[in-house]
Amino acid sequence: MTPGARVAAAIDVLDVILAGAAAEQALTRWARGNRFAGSKDRAAIRDHVFDALRCKRSAAALGGAETGRAIMIGLLRQQGADLAALFSGQGHAPAPLDEAEREHGTPPLEKADLWNLPEWLVPAFEISLGPDASDAARSLQSRAPVSLRVNTRRMTRDAVITALANEGIHADPNPLSKTAVTVADGARRVRASRLFQDGLIELQDAASQEIVALLPEGGRCLDYCAGGGGKALAMAAAGRQVAAHDIDPRRMQDLPARARRAQATIDQIDTASLEATAPFDVVLCDAPCSGSGSWRRAPQAKWLLTPERLEHLIRLQDDILDQAIGLVTPKGWLVYATCSLLTSENEDRIAAFLDRHDDWICTFQRRFNVTDNGDGFFTAHLTRA
Numbered sequence: 001m002t003p004g005a006r007v008a009a010a011i012d013v014l015d016v017i018l019a020g021a022a023a024e025q026a027l028t029r030w031a032r033g034n035r036f037a038g039s040k041d042r043a044a045i046r047d048h049v050f051d052a053l054r055c056k057r058s059a060a061a062l063g064g065a066e067t068g069r070a071i072m073i074g075l076l077r078q079q080g081a082d083l084a085a086l087f088s089g090q091g092h093a094p095a096p097l098d099e100a101e102r103e104h105g106t107p108p109l110e111k112a113d114l115w116n117l118p119e120w121l122v123p124a125f126e127i128s129l130g131p132d133a134s135d136a137a138r139s140l141q142s143r144a145p146v147s148l149r150v151n152t153r154r155m156t157r158d159a160v161i162t163a164l165a166n167e168g169i170h171a172d173p174n175p176l177s178k179t180a181v182t183v184a185d186g187a188r189r190v191r192a193s194r195l196f197q198d199g200l201i202e203l204q205d206a207a208s209q210e211i212v213a214l215l216p217e218g219g220r221c222l223d224y225c226a227g228g229g230g231k232a233l234a235m236a237a238a239g240r241q242v243a244a245h246d247i248d249p250r251r252m253q254d255l256p257a258r259a260r261r262a263q264a265t266i267d268q269i270d271t272a273s274l275e276a277t278a279p280f281d282v283v284l285c286d287a288p289c290s291g292s293g294s295w296r297r298a299p300q301a302k303w304l305l306t307p308e309r310l311e312h313l314i315r316l317q318d319d320i321l322d323q324a325i326g327l328v329t330p331k332g333w334l335v336y337a338t339c340s341l342l343t344s345e346n347e348d349r350i351a352a353f354l355d356r357h358d359d360w361i362c363t364f365q366r367r368f369n370v371t372d373n374g375d376g377f378f379t380a381h382l383t384r385a
């Protein structure tokens with residue numbers, strides 16, 4: 001496909017997303033309907049679509065409307081691309097810009113446009129991040145680093161970096177976590193690599209890895225909200241005895257295969273059996289959240305979050321912490337984590353927990369901002385006084 005044809009495809013996919021489809025589904029559907037497109041084409045279209053979603057407001061301002069075409073015009077204008085060459089009307093390229101489109105477009109001036117956030121989230125970012133709010137919002141407009149977790153039980157980080165280089169993947173140590181490397185080149189080759197197939201590396205954000213590295217010492221650990229099991233696998237690789245639970249067990253369906261690949265043992269526990277298997281020395285609650293710390297990876301989510309949805313998540317976070325208390329040994333640890341940047345999902349939840357449970361104390365809290373090394377995260381360690 002020509003660069004222009006890829007832009008035309010991205011416009012079509014964006015229109016489907018603007019009409020209410022999930023980004024991943026819209027991209028998959030486009031690929032199924034256009035089997036002539038190769039993997040490089042699909043990757044380029046995906047990059048256009050995700051770049052556009054990260055910068056939807058500023059791109060719409062620069063493109064003069066909130067349509068797939070206007071957003072792509074605005075995005076490419078923002079990126080300094082040659083619009084006349086891409087919108088040539090030749091072959092499958094989009095039609096040339098009309099006069100209004102050539103003249104249209106105002107530079108983003110409002111904070112919500114500059115920060116590429118829904119208006120109601122601007123004050124929430126300001127309250128949560130103070131002077132760092134602008135940097136955080138702007139960081140969410142660029143692509144996230146591709147980070148890998150080295151299975152350090154089986155291979156050192158240096159050895160993995162050398163072995164990756166032999167497979168054409170250039171990676172560097174990530175300063176955020178001793179188990180993390182960041183891929184500088186060759187990210188698309190990771191899943192097919194021998195190291196990945198043999199369970200010596202996993203795709204995992206570096207801050208997510210560090211949350212596991214920071215966990216208090218303890219014999220039996222429960223990943224209470226395990227999801228796909230990224231943190232459970234990291235705990236097992238750190239030599240911990242790990243059980244994984246999720247209220248929706250389907251979320252853990254890939255975990256047995258991932259654990260086998262990593263040569264790790266993880267017990268999967270369903271909700272009905274939890275009480276019988278408790279107590280645990282460490283219970284990690286990696287709670288459902290806005291995901292605001294990882295909106296670089298899932299940019300559509302920032303436009304779908306509403307104040308009502310955030311309120312619902314906050315109630316869920318409180319409930320999960322209250323449910324998990326009963327699973328912790330008397331001298332054990334309850335660890336809270338989110339990939340959120342918002343105080344209302346982080347420090348405020350810990351303060352509310354301590355208000356409800358005056359026999360508990362918080363011994364440690366850490367916030368990870370969105371940086372070139374990792375996603376935004378928060379964690380807190382709770383124990384009985």
Ligand SMILES: C[S@@+](CC[C@H](N)C(=O)[O-])C[C@H]1O[C@@H](n2cnc3c(N)ncnc32)[C@H](O)[C@@H]1O
Pocket residue numbers: 208224225226227228229230231232245246247248251286287288289316320
């Ligand atoms: C942020 S995700 C977990 C991500 C995962 N820990 C990882 O590192 O890949 C939150 C998970 O919590 C689960 N969940 C929601 N409500 C829950 C509840 N009441 N008890 C346990 N798990 C719950 C969701 O199904 C979801 O998979």
